[in-house]
Amino acid sequence: MTSKPNCRKCKKPKSECECGRPTVMTEDVLLKLEDAFRFCYTDEEACLYADIGTTSLYEYQKKYPEFTERKMALRLNPNLHAKKELVEGIKGSIDQARWWAKNKMREEFGEKAIVELKGQIETNDKTSVGISDAVKAFNEHMRIVLIGKKPE
DSSP states (O other), X not given: XXXXXXXXXXXXXXXXXXXXXXXXXXXXXXXXXXXHHHTTOOHHHHHHHHTOOHHHHHHHHHHOHHXXXXXXXXXXXXXXXXXXXXXXHHTTOHHHHHHHHHHHSHHHHSOOOOOOOOSEEEOTTSOEEEHHHHHHHHHHHHHHHHHSSOOO
């Protein structure tokens, strides 16, 4: 029967031993990482800023999945500030209000494009057909396919 190896220093089983190498994920490092993610740094940039390796970050995230959720939430921070500034900028500014209405209330205030097609379509047999005639022919064909009869 084999016994589990014990730590040479404290003689506890290795799974209970705290004599090993100290973690690099100190409170100071975690604060630096949070600060970096608040400014949308990539994982690599955040690790460089916090002076740790990416492997340390990824291992920490595996061990503490809630940190990954926190990281994603922090990366939304600039979006919140931008939205707040935009909404506050509307007060007293007709241009800002117009921009908001046009971009955020498109159904009512958005620009509508009217597309008009003109010209000719060349078919495989080298005949030329007007676009409006081609659209009519296509619509008629689709009615036949979908309904099963020609319009009267």
